[in-house]
Amino acid sequence: MKLFNLFSETTKYTLFLRLFTLLKVPSLFYVRPSVHQLDERTCTIKIPFKRRNKNHMNSMFVGVLASGADCTGVLAAMHKTQMKGVKVGFALKSMQVDFIKRAEGDTYFTCVQGLDIAQYVKEAMITGERLNRPIKVIATCPDSTGDEPVAAFTLMLSLKSMTKK
Known part of the structure; x- marks a missing residue:
């Protein structure tokens, strides 16, 4: 365990994310997401611009973009449930997206x-009831478009307490 404490918080979160996706969502593991920031307010996931994530137009594949938004929303929710030590089942019920520009970088x-x-x-x-709440995820490619968004997602996060009453 001492070795594990040598890692930064974001590296620990990335290792957790990679293990979780390897065991539970292998297609997401394949695109190699990593945690860039995860705290009480912000969750930022990075997906590299590699051959496996590109389409024939040399931009990021739409499925990879959707996976990145899904991963970000779910990880933000997982982080909150783990911080509180509660069991809440969550899923993404729907997704709306506005593709603004081509994602041509990390x-x-x-x-x-x-x-x-x-x-x-x-x-x-x-x-104790199922709640549906919208959350927003913004995708950017700092290397090619700076802070300008390449896509804007609205995910419907569905939550329900898994604690028996």
Whole structure:
């Protein structure tokens, strides 16, 4: 365990994410997401611009973009449930997306609704009912477009307490 403590927080989160995706979502493991930032407010995932993630137009494949947004939203929710030590089942119920530009570089998916998600988790624990809440994820390619978004996602996060009453 001492060796594990030598890693930075983002490296630990990336190792967790990679293990989780390898065991539970192998297609997501294949695109090699890594955690760039994960704290109480922000979750940012990076997906590299490699051959496996490109389409025939030399931009990121739409399925990879959707996977990155899904991964970001779910990881933000997982982080909140682990911080609180509660069991909440969550899934993405729907997704709306606006593709603004071609993603032609390493792509960062950012959700800044960490505090809102923490509140959603709290509401799900109190009510015991399934709640559906929208969360936003913005994709950017800093190397090619700077801070300008290449895609904007709205994910419907569905939460339900898994604690027996």
